[in-house]
Amino acid sequence: VDEFDEIARLYRPLTRGAPEALDLLDDAAVIPSRPGYDLVVTKDAIVAGVHFLPDDPLDLVARKLLRVNLSDLAAKAAEPYAYFLAVAWPTACGFAERERFAKGLAQDQQAFGLRLFGGDTVSTPGPLTASLTVMGWAPSGGAVRRGGAKVGDVVLVSGTIGDGGLGLKAAQGALEGVTHDEAAWLADRYRLPQPRLQLRQTLRDHASAAADVSDGLLADAGHVGTASGAGITLDLDSLPLSAAARTWVGAQPDPCAALLVLASLGDDYEIVCTARPSAVDALTTSAATAGVRLAAIGRVTAAHGLAARYAGAPVAIQRTGWSHV
């Protein structure tokens, strides 16, 4: 199977005939202007052994790669449109592995309304490395940004927090304090995040700022504060937790420290957003109608920086605690 056969068999079907992709026969795509809309563009890269486990099934790796980028689009309230893929393949990965990766792309691009417009495949003596450039549309000026939070706004987060990070430990077989079923559920959350695209209209209508939770809730809420020129205070006892995460917290000696860990783990791909207090009811109601629970977890403050409280009292945040269970 040479490069052109590989493109024809694995990648051309992923264009689903989109004229922009020029059948992948050119080295570029041509995207017509769409008056009244902004093109929202995000780009993320992943490396085997760093962002996913070397023995993770490649269809799941591909789906996660699409989803982490879609999560960025979700935070901007953009509608998925297209993607470009670059993969550096280790020589040990043959056609079967590449086919499995492409099958994962096919499955999720269909589910999320994306088409492949182009990219590049190269070989590497190193680990499998892939980068995706994902594009979405937002009505002109309608993309929600990180920098729109105002002092006094309420901070909210979708879904549950900490499952992705616990799931990584579970996938490594290194998570204690939960049941076997809970560990399996958490590992699935890690391997296959759910980008919150259904919050698009809700965020556009009611949120002042938004980001996705990829680096960890504390870090990403902090980014919203920094981009907005404000501070953020989070109430750890308000964190929405899954049943599995609650089990894990219950097994830890110090619940406050455990919550701080969950708020520091990455890979949740939930949405942290802010809203004027008067808009919070409309925001949460609209989200609930879209099938997503939003929990109020803190406030935007005049004092810069990130602060946390537990049972009403300040909690010291250890920067070094952010990326490890």
Next chain:
Amino acid sequence: VDEFDEIARLYRPLTRGAPEALDLLDDAAVIPSRPGYDLVVTKDAIVAGVHFLPDDPLDLVARKLLRVNLSDLAAKAAEPYAYFLAVAWPTACGFAERERFAKGLAQDQQAFGLRLFGGDTVSTPGPLTASLTVMGWAPSGGAVRRGGAKVGDVVLVSGTIGDGGLGLKAAQGALEGVTHDEAAWLADRYRLPQPRLQLRQTLRDHASAAADVSDGLLADAGHVGTASGAGITLDLDSLPLSAAARTWVGAQPDPCAALLVLASLGDDYEIVCTARPSAVDALTTSAATAGVRLAAIGRVTAAHGLAARYAGAPVAIQRTGWSHV
């Protein structure tokens, strides 16, 4: 230097204040629609030890990465606009290396009219790997494609052919048959290709199809034929050669075989294009006015596939000869 310092010090200056980049504080860029224009998008990846030499200076590596992507824009007759960068850094690369890479980007993005809109930096246990997504504008419907060649069209190529591939050998200290100065000149051609962006208007006005010569002239001319549903016949004795390449050919036992090698090497980043016979004079005159020499080197044929001739006689093309001197 943490990730946010690194973004602030190395990457934010590369946005040159473009509002689309949102100061790199968001995980996405927002590109307003530009009615009357198509957005042309290309994405290429490079790996240390595969696409560049592991000890190549990182500012030159960055500049080459920009230029190989700009070469794709040049072939589409698009005007450079913006780029997104993903880099997987080996842990051995510290701030000084990253700064040198960013300096190379700064130098060339200024020269070519690009701004950085976003991207991702991650770490890797493997070799330095980078991918660029580059965007340009073309008037609606004005992007030149690979698939527009018609039977009877003349095939032309810009500049000189084979220097990039000979330059790779020279950079490795493995090129014989040329002078020391010629070897140094060829190595420069390999390290720092010149994207032919000045041909933009010329191609748009007069060419029926175009591609850049990255995989090798035979391969890329073949792509034009395939995309156009036609064949291509090239006259090896018409290949435009640099003085250094002529020296090298003169040192080979078989000039026809030597020309075939030059037409098979990659990394030239010239433009191969086609034009109706009646448009060739206008095409070459317009190109000359833009400072680029175009040489007629063959014809588009009804018979599919790629053929070569030397002194009027057919030459067998060995697929296996395409990527090695």
